[in-house]
Every structure is written in C-alpha cells, then in structure tokens.
Amino acid sequence: MKKQLISVILTLAAAALVPVAGCGQGYQNSWPYPQQIQTVYVEMFDTSSFRRGHEYVLTDAICKRLEAQTPYKIVSDRNIADSILSGKMGIGTSVLATDYYSGAPIEKETLVTVTVTWKNLKTGQLLISGEKVYASGSYSIPLGQTFEYSIGRAVNKAAVRVVELMETPW
Numbered sequence: 001m002k003k004q005l006i007s008v009i010l011t012l013a014a015a016a017l018v019p020v021a022g023c024g025q026g027y028q029n030s031w032p033y034p035q036q037i038q039t040v041y042v043e044m045f046d047t048s049s050f051r052r053g054h055e056y057v058l059t060d061a062i063c064k065r066l067e068a069q070t071p072y073k074i075v076s077d078r079n080i081a082d083s084i085l086s087g088k089m090g091i092g093t094s095v096l097a098t099d100y101y102s103g104a105p106i107e108k109e110t111l112v113t114v115t116v117t118w119k120n121l122k123t124g125q126l127l128i129s130g131e132k133v134y135a136s137g138s139y140s141i142p143l144g145q146t147f148e149y150s151i152g153r154a155v156n157k158a159a160v161r162v163v164e165l166m167e168t169p170w
Helices: 002-021 054-069 147-165
Strands: 039-042 083-098 105-120 126-140
Touching: 039 054, 054 083, 054 105, 054 147, 083 147, 105 147, 126 147
Parallel strands: 039 083
Antiparallel strands: 083 105, 105 126
16 A cells, blocks of 8 residues: 555656656747748849859749748748848869879769848848858769759758758757
8 A cells, every 4th residue: 555655656746747857948839930020032142153043043942942941921022021031152163083094073062152141121130141051962974963963952952051040049
C-alpha cells in the first residue's frame, strides 16, 4: 500500500512538471517572420556581372519562395507595400578540376553572391542591411553540364537563403 501511494505521488509530480519542462527554451508557436509586415514589394535585383538575365531569375525565385513559405503577400505597387526588398547579385566561376594531360577544365563551380536590403516602409527601419548570402553550383563539362545548369541551381539556393534571412532572429 505504501509503495503504491509513493508511486502515485511520483507519477502526479512528474505529470505536473511536464508542461514546465519546455518553458524558457525560446520556442514559439507562430511564424518566424516579423508580424508587423504583411506585404512586400520586391525590386528587381541588380547585377554586377557581365552575364545578364540571371537577376530576373533570382528576383522571380525570391518572389515565389516568399509567396510559398512566408505569410507575406507580394505586391506590385510600391505605394501600398509595408516593406521593400532589394539587392544586388554577383556571379563568379572557378575551376574545380582539370584534365591531367591537357590542363583543360573538366569541372567548374559557379558562385552567386547576393547582398540584401529589406526596409520597413512604415517605420523606416532597416530589417536587413546589406547582408550577404552565398550559393554555389558545380558542373562537369564531360557530363554535358553547362554554366546555365550550375547558375540555375545556385540562383535557386540563393533565393532560399534570402528568404531564410527574413526570419526573425532567435
């Protein structure tokens, strides 16, 4: 009888502590994005590269990610937007592997660097100020892969990282 009473008391004490166990850990049950923003105007990203056209792909990929993964609505009129997202991208390439006999590159890498600025138009506060994200994609010439293949992968990775930057810091 005494063992049963102790067992019941310990079970009740453990059950009472379970809801408290997770408190103070920084967990939240809401969107990990600033709540004061509902709409975003995304400016066409600029490029410092001589390879043109990829800034359109990046801007489109960011817009699609924002619509799919965040509570924000993309608007086409800057005057009705709560915030504005802008930035600049750079593109670079490097050789990862060369043919032993001819010295010709057989595998290359494309690096995309995106500098991002996000401004709350209601308050004038910079939510993101010139932070950089990096993404890369490699391609193998003997396998028939091209620069366009690797830049497409790198741009999509960069878009994911830009949207991740917009999350509220912990």
